[in-house]
Amino acid sequence: MDRLPPLRLLVTFDAVQRLGSMQLAAAELNVTPPAVTQAIRALEDQVGVPLMDRGSKPSVPTEAGARLARATRNGLGLIADTIEEIRFSAGLAGRQITVSCTLGMATYWLMPRLHGFYRRWPDIMVNVQAPSSDLPAFSTGIDIALRYGAESWKDGETMKLFDERACPVGRAALIETAMADPEGLRTVPLIHVRSPHAHHWPGWPEYFASMNLGRPHGPKQVFDNYIQAVQATLDSRGIMLGWHSITDALVADGTLMALPGGGCDFGTAYYVTCGRESLRKSAAQAFMDWITAADEERSGTPDVRLPDL
Numbered sequence: 156m157d158r159l160p161p162l163r164l165l166v167t168f169d170a171v172q173r174l175g176s177m178q179l180a181a182a183e184l185n186v187t188p189p190a191v192t193q194a195i196r197a198l199e200d201q202v203g204v205p206l207m208d209r210g211s212k213p214s215v216p217t218e219a220g221a222r223l224a225r226a227t228r229n230g231l232g233l234i235a236d237t238i239e240e241i242r243f244s245a246g247l248a249g250r251q252i253t254v255s256c257t258l259g260m261a262t263y264w265l266m267p268r269l270h271g272f273y274r275r276w277p278d279i280m281v282n283v284q285a286p287s288s289d290l291p292a293f294s295t296g297i298d299i300a301l302r303y304g305a306e307s308w309k310d311g312e313t314m315k316l317f318d319e320r321a322c323p324v325g326r327a328a329l330i331e332t333a334m335a336d337p338e339g340l341r342t343v344p345l346i347h348v349r350s351p352h353a354h355h356w357p358g359w360p361e362y363f364a365s366m367n368l369g370r371p372h373g374p375k376q377v378f379d380n381y382i383q384a385v386q387a388t389l390d391s392r393g394i395m396l397g398w399h400s401i402t403d404a405l406v407a408d409g410t411l412m413a414l415p416g417g418g419c420d421f422g423t424a425y426y427v428t429c430g431r432e433s434l435r436k437s438a439a440q441a442f443m444d445w446i447t448a449a450d451e452e453r454s455g456t457p458d459v460r461l462p463d464l
Contacts (some may be wrong), residue, residue, distance in 0.1 A: 160201040165227050167194040169204065172224040176213060210308045251280040252438045253302050255291035256301035259381035260425075264400045265301065274374040275445060278439045290355060298433035299442060303355065303400070312434055314427040314447055317399060321362060324397035324405070325388055330412040335396060340414075342373040342391035350379040357421050362396055365419055400425055 170180035171191065181188045185461055194392045199206050199464055207219035216224055232278065256265060261283050269281060276378065282298070290301045293310060303319060323333070323340060363371060376393055378384045381401050388395045388402075388411065397406070405411040433439040 160198055160220065163197040164194050164198040164201065166231070168198050169224070169227045169231055170197065171207075172220075172228070182191070182321075190341060207264040250278055250438055251282065252287075252298040252436065252442055253282040253296050254299045254301065254442070255284045255286060255297045257291065258285040258383075259302070259385075259401045260284045260301055260303075262382060263385070263402070263404060267404060271449060272442065272445050276438075276441050279440065279441060286388055291432045293428075298436065300428050300430070300431055301425060301446075302364060303425050304425060304427045305421075308426060308428050312428045312443070313426050314443070316427050316447065318420065318424045320399050320420050321357065321396050322418045322420050323362075323394050324411045325394035325414075326391045327412040329391060329394050330414055333414060340368060340373075340394070341371050344374040344376065345371055346384050346387050346393040347375055347377045348379070348381055348384045348395075349377050356398075357396075357423075360397055361421070364417055365421065366417075374397045406440045 165182060167180065170183050174180050174183065177191045177195075178188055182193045184191070190363070195207060202217045202219070202223065205217050206223060207214045208217050208220075212221055237464060245345075254265070272279075272281065273384055284291075286292075290304070291297075291302055293300060294335070300308075323330075325333075331337050331341060340363075348356070349358065355367075359371060359375075363369065376387060378387065381398075384395050384400065385405070387393060389405075394414075396403070397403075397411070402411060406413045407419055425445065429443050430437050
């Protein structure tokens with residue numbers, strides 16, 4: 156850092172360039188005009204070239220001065236922004252939490268409901284992180300994890316959010332086709348989600364086995380996440396195995412249709428866990444109180460089994 160002039164010289168030079176006057180710069184910096192002149196000359200000595208063209212009245216920057224003025228403005232602006240961010244973060248340290256959950260859960264269940272949380276606690280900031288794994292784990296900075304599975308976790312205070320049920324969903328025309336065909340789901344296009352990061356979720360094979368439907372033999376499309384699968388379903392490219400946490404809102408508003416009598420309970424649920432280190436944070440406790448009641452806004456998918464085909 157020995158190559159840099161003293162910061163006070165750069166601050167003075169920046170004030171002169173911004174205000175276009177040494178007198179105005181002196182007033183802003185609460186120094187005398189001769190002190191500003193001395194600072195500019197000292198900076199020129201440090202840089203090695205004239206920075207102000209004193210042949211004009213008022214003085215204007217030389218080409219080198221204009222270049223340094225741009226760099227100084229950008230650098231001082233970055234420093235000011237960083238200090239402001241640090242101050243802001245320090246003030247929010249006890250009023251922000253980080254929640255980890257899958258991308259599908261964040262997109263279709265949590266984010267649409269967060270406005271309800273902010274209505275009650277407008278001063279708390281919720282950061283949502285979606286790791287690649289379908290089993291979000293606690294790591295540095297994570298306060299709360301939303302996880303799907305067959306049993307609760309023991310790495311913090313855990314509560315069940317809701318039982319997770321599956322049900323085929325699609326555009327109404329495709330669902331009606333499946334209902335009208337004696338072969339039902341066996342022949343309609345099915346949308347699969349297969350990914351090394353989503354292996355905890357049952358798919359169509361498990362659904363057909365659980366419902367005693369035999370084996371599907373219709374067209375299929377395979378995607379590696381539920382965001383793509385939902386979009387393909389919305390585009391009428393097939394029927395997907397919908398979930399309470401992912402597709403219920405789309406069924407509730409009529410965008411998608413659930414297969415009547417097609418609900419299946421795999422004995423799994425969604426849980427929320429507050430990490431042990433975060434239990435002392437009032438913001439985390441507020442989020443836990445809110446989220447355990449947030450699912451009451453919508454009902455679950457149908458849980459009646461399909462008749463054997």
